[in-house]
Amino acid sequence: MRRRTAALVIGVLAAVCLGLVLSVAYPFTTSAPHAATPGDKFTVGEADAFSATGAITVDGETRLAFDGAVAADGTWYQRVVERDVVSEEYRSPDGPVYRRVTVEDGEAADQRRDQLAEQDRVSLLRESRDGDCVTFVTRRKTTSTTEPVSGTASVFVNNLWVAGYEATGTDSGVTTYRPRPGWYESGATYRLTDVSGTVRADAESAAVTRANVSWQLTRGGTYAQYVLSSLVGDGPTASRTTFSFDGTAPDLERPGWASDDEPNSSDVPRTC
Incomplete structure (x- = not known):
């Protein structure tokens, strides 16, 4: 038991020492963190009649899911x-x-x-x-x-802006975006890693037609805090957001x- 306790203490101290070393090598604040909402935000389509679905999962557990429709x-x-x-x-x-x-x-x-x-x-x-x-x-x-359906749909579209995006191409009036890894600032500072997936949105209105993106999120304002959180904190949180919008009545x-x-x-x- 004493050996296990000693090993645990040594491990924590080593992580703290590593954090102190990194805090010297890296600044205490992130350099040029991404804004959480760069440029124009994604939006929900403004069709008079539509159907939509969405889901947000965290660490494999569905935290919020939705399906709705508005008829002509x-x-x-x-x-x-x-x-x-x-x-x-x-x-x-x-x-x-x-x-x-x-x-x-x-x-x-x-x-x-x-x-x-x-x-x-x-x-x-x-x-x-x-x-x-x-x-x-x-x-x-x-x-x-x-109708409240479009308002509920906006919850899932807004959640996409945990990440920043870069456009990868436009085809038939629809632009495809990919999330970017890195540091972000939105009330609190955090880092996104293992980002994947795409968002497809109208090239002019930025109304999302389909999205399926995921990332690992770790809170912390510096690289040292990021490493300490990964080692002795709760660690990164895996998150996935999906959404689809169909303007057909x-x-x-x-x-x-x-x-x-x-x-x-x-x-x-x-x-x-």
């Missing part, structure tokens, strides 16, 4: 998965917003029920429980004509659960 008549639907919570929303033109939320945690579900009770324009239509998995279906009255059908009446069980897929 203004009907919209979106589904968002954030760890143990699955949220779906649907609205036909001039109708209320129906929402189905599935929470895979009994305590969190109780908190959500309390929150729903405090919202004046929201009615709880149904609640079902399967063990710790609880599903709520609500109806919300609204006069807004704004989709056909949307009302989900079986999006109703004031109790739907037929065969029309509602299990969510738990």
Whole structure:
């Protein structure tokens, strides 16, 4: 046991010494770090009708996933998965917003029920429980004509700007970009390594049509901090962002659960 402890201490001290050596060889601040948002930002397409999907994974775990669509008549639907919570929303033109939320945690579900009770324009239509998995279906009255799907899609497009990019070519009005490794400054300083993948975007509007990029991110403002973080800290975080946007008008059908009446069980897929 003492040998293991001594070895661990020696290892940490060696890493610290290495960091001190590197801090002399390298400046305490990064030299000319990339801005996290150089030039024009990528955007979400402005089509009146479209469908989109996206996902963000960290160290192999899906942290956020989304699929949504807006039809030509203004009907919209979106589904968002954030760890143990699955949220779906649907609205036909001039109708209320129906929402189905599935929470895979009994305590969190109780908190959500309390929150729903405090919202004046929201009615709880149904609640079902399967063990710790609880599903709520609500109806919300609204006069807004704004669809939220493009806003949700922007979360994934904005996440692409963790990296900077260089254009590799343009074909048929679409430019392909590749992420760049290196130091970045955006509130905090970090370094990207093992970057890969591409982003395809409209050459004029920078609206993203397809993206699949990944990198290793290590926080630290100097090369010495980067090495110390890699050796004795949490180490680099592996991240991947995917996104696709289709400007073709989709056909949307009302989900079986999006109703004031109790739907037929065969029309509602299990969510738990």
